[in-house]
Amino acid sequence: MDSPMPAPESMPSLPPSGGLPPGVLAELSELSELSELSGLSHEGLLAALGGSGLMQAPASGGRERFDELYLLAPVGVFLLAEDATILQANLAGAGLLGIERASAGRACFRSYVAQRFLVDFDAFVARALASREPVRCGVQLQRDRGDRGVPVTLLGCAAAGALHLTVEPAAGRLAALEQSEERFRRIVQTAREGIWEFDAAARTSFANPRMAEMLGYPVEAMAGRPLMSFLDAEGRSLLERNIVRQQEGMPGRHELKFMRSDGSALWVHLTANALFDADGGFLGALALVSDITEHRESAELAWQQANFDALTGLPNRNMFQERLHQEMKKARRERGFLALLFIDLDQFKQINDRHGHQQGDALLVQAAARLGACMRATDTLARIGGDEFVAILPGLGHVQDAERVAQDIVAVLQRPFELAGGEQGNISGSVGIALYPSDAADAEELLRHADQAMYAAKNSGRNRYTYFTDDMQSAAQQRARLALDLRRAAANDEFELHYQPIVNLKTGVIERAEALLRWRHPERGLLNPADFIAGAESSGVLLEIGDRAFRQAADQVLAWQRAIGRPFQVTVNVTSAQLRDEAHGWLGYVESLHLPPRSLVADVSEDILNEPAGHVFERLGRLHALGMQVALDDFGTGHSALAQLQQFDIDYLKIDRSFVGGLAGDSGNLAMCEAIILLAHKLGLEVVAEGVETEAQLALLKAAGCDLAQGYVFARPVPADELLALARRGTLALPSASSAAKLPGPG
Secondary structure, eight states: OOOOOOOGGGOOOSSTTSSOOHHHHHHHHHHHHHSGGGTOOHHHHHHHHHHHTTTSOOOSSHHHHHHHHHTTOSSEEEEEOTTOBEEEEOHHHHHHHTOOGGGGGGOBGGGGBOGGGHHHHHHHHHHHHTOSSOEEEEEEEOSSTTSOOEEEEEEEEEETTEEEEEEEEOOOHHHHHHHHHHHHHHHHHHOSSEEEEEETTSBEEEEOHHHHHHHTSOGGGGTTOBGGGGBOHHHHHHHHHHHHHHHTTOOEEEEEEEEOTTSOEEEEEEEEEEEEOTTSOEEEEEEEEEEOHHHHHHHHHHHHHHHBOTTTOSBOHHHHHHHHHHHHHHHHHHTOOEEEEEEEEETHHHHHHHHOHHHHHHHHHHHHHHHHHTSOTTOEEEEOSSSEEEEEEOSOSSHHHHHHHHHHHHHHHHSOEEOGGGOEEOOEEEEEEEEETTSOSSHHHHHHHHHHHHHHHHHTTSSEEEEOOHHHHHHHHHHHHHHHHHHHHHHHTOEEEEEEEEEETTTOBEEEEEEEEEEEETTTEEEOGGGTHHHHHHTTOHHHHHHHHHHHHHHHHHHHHHHHSSOOEEEEEOOHHHHHOTTOHHHHHHHHHTOOTTSEEEEEOGGGGGSOHHHHHHHHHHHHHTTOEEEEEEETSSOOOHHHHHHSOOOEEEEOHHHHTTOOTTOHHHHHHHHHHHHHHHTTOEEEEOOOOSHHHHHHHHHTTOOEEOSTTTOOOBOHHHHHHHHHTOBOOOOOHHHHHTSOOOO
């Protein structure tokens, strides 16, 4: 909203005498002398206006031309549609009707014509639209019906399908001149646009109050100030280029940035018209100035948001693709080559999960700064995903130049990152390199090949760079086919559960079973998770598969409990992604079954304990609230600490099969298993041993006090009906504790 303007009487103007500026008065006098006050008819006035360009039909861009030529005319000037809707109005015309010039398009000129003159007006419009010469009509105008009305003279002619209309009050000659000058003075002083006059040396000869207000100066302080003093270097250069055009009489339209008195930027749309004396000498220019700062800033913000990453300030995917296309065109033109580096941060997800997204964002900002330091001024570094960056290296002399950049990237990402609270985050980087034109024909293919090279670097152990090869393309195609097969398999319900019995080592009773996912592939047969889980995660179907598996396991344990007639428990693997999934559809389904307590056990990895404590408490709390228990899977292979076991509500520890597989008398693995079992029992936890394959392993675990075990020594994973048959058999024969002592030691 504009600041309130002072009343015309209190507004100072330039020059200090209070009169209108010389250039404005000269135009006013010139137009007034053309009127009937000088003995000319209204037709003569129109003819004169036509000769000066004021009544000519606008060319292309007519509305802008209308603004330039008519805005400051001392008579009302309108551009009307054929139905008399107001398309444009100048300052005097808007004041005559009492309407806002900016919203003039919502008004119809006919509605301001007194009722008894409507027939004459309609006939006038019809004649004027059919004529290229001025047509005259006398009517009365009313701002509101019931007003006395003001007698006016209308002069109009057709112009490009519209009606150009001039409106002059039909008053006495002297009174008309005085009213015209007074009205013009009032319009200039109270105009919502800035009006600025310069002399031939580009010094301010007049500025209206609105112009001074926009620049933040008192109106008196504007006098004599050079236009250059309000411009920055770029604006001064633009002005100098256009001074010659102004002196030749060519109107100029510019978007310029002026500097306000407080140093802030004022973006304006400036329309300038040259002023000449009677001999054609250049006097200066008169400019109409509109403040477009808010619009310009909004446009710049929208462009910034569309092309740059909000977190790191780097170009985003949109800007990256545009620059990649440009650099590839340049490389073709100059017969050169460029390299595209695809950079992925290793272990970033663990940082995000353990320390939270705020710390993860801080690390990304630091990583972006380090990567930027590896680039040349001509390179483009962009962030195109969560922890994915790309770098365009154009104009390379040798392939080794790209390799040196990749080496620098790997090196800088290995250094520890500073996190809040004095902590450090450690990650690394995997970099894929693809070259144009040798590795790809277009931008999309080049990006895809760089991505495949990065994927190969990750599979080779991470913290390295790899060039694209044809073998990578083949592997990528296989991954794409796997992703399509997985999505189809999820839709066709091709996944099923097999169950491996878990035996109580004290009683030999099969008390529970672990649910293990299988994919019954229509061509490849029954597949284990190792063959497809990674692909399911990367293709985005793992959550859907896990949700269905959990529902199926919950249905199955309820059916078994009814069939066996005793408590029975099923263990289900739950990923961190499933626990983070806010939908939790599977949890709601379990709740709806009203299972007996301890019917289900959620196997979770040690990684979940590295997340912020509040998140872990909330997620494990939801499981326990539904009567479920929690087992910490593959214990001993992760990074969980004793303090975490005490802090979080865990029910079972599962000894990883890597320890069980090497069990022998007096072995280090046996000592590790014994320590885990002792630790768990001290903390009130039960222990499950996985991957037990031999009687010897089973005897050692039983002697060490292990509570439960599963493995091939009992049974392989089997379909649900076979597991039910095993459970109904009741107990299995177990080796005695004394037999463990008779087992030979290692070697």
